[in-house]
Amino acid sequence: MAIRQIRTIGDEILRKECKPVKLMTPRTQDLIEDMFETMYEENGVGLAAPQVGVLKQIVVIDVEDGEQYVLINPKIVETEGSVTGYEGCLSVPGKTGKVTRPTRVKVRAYDENMELYELEGEDLLARAICHECAHLHGELYVDLVEGELEDADKVQEDEEEE
Numbered sequence: 001m002a003i004r005q006i007r008t009i010g011d012e013i014l015r016k017e018c019k020p021v022k023l024m025t026p027r028t029q030d031l032i033e034d035m036f037e038t039m040y041e042e043n044g045v046g047l048a049a050p051q052v053g054v055l056k057q058i059v060v061i062d063v064e065d066g067e068q069y070v071l072i073n074p075k076i077v078e079t080e081g082s083v084t085g086y087e088g089c090l091s092v093p094g095k096t097g098k099v100t101r102p103t104r105v106k107v108r109a110y111d112e113n114m115e116l117y118e119l120e121g122e123d124l125l126a127r128a129i130c131h132e133c134a135h136l137h138g139e140l141y142v143d144l145v146e147g148e149l150e151d152a153d154k155v156q157e158d159e160e161e162e
């Protein structure tokens, strides 16, 4: 396993469409392990393959609900509700902004064994699924931010005071 370098905003690779994964290979298994390790190292709750420079439709998520999710070739098939909240991205270091996302989503994806499954998420998990799936199509949360991007440290301080 290895920590991979995270690409940051301005890097063209973050704006490209990712290719579907056709079959699992040892190389792709290594990539998935490295993505988890890199995400934990950076204290993220999700990471998409293009963020480590690989244009494949692979997402990893851990919102600390006791599960590690691997989403390969994910498709969001249902959404419900909407909620506005602060969101950040390891590819946009030190920043945060308000984004409106569904409160509940259902996503259909392959797992690391290339078995099709469905995952339903609410709240933070729903937000993470939407955010990470968008990365696979070259979309960043900054495209959706309502108002200005803000300094993540400042927003955290304000929220702690409330």
Ligand code: NI
Binding pocket: 088, 089, 090, 091, 131, 132, 135
């Ligand atoms: Ni992100």
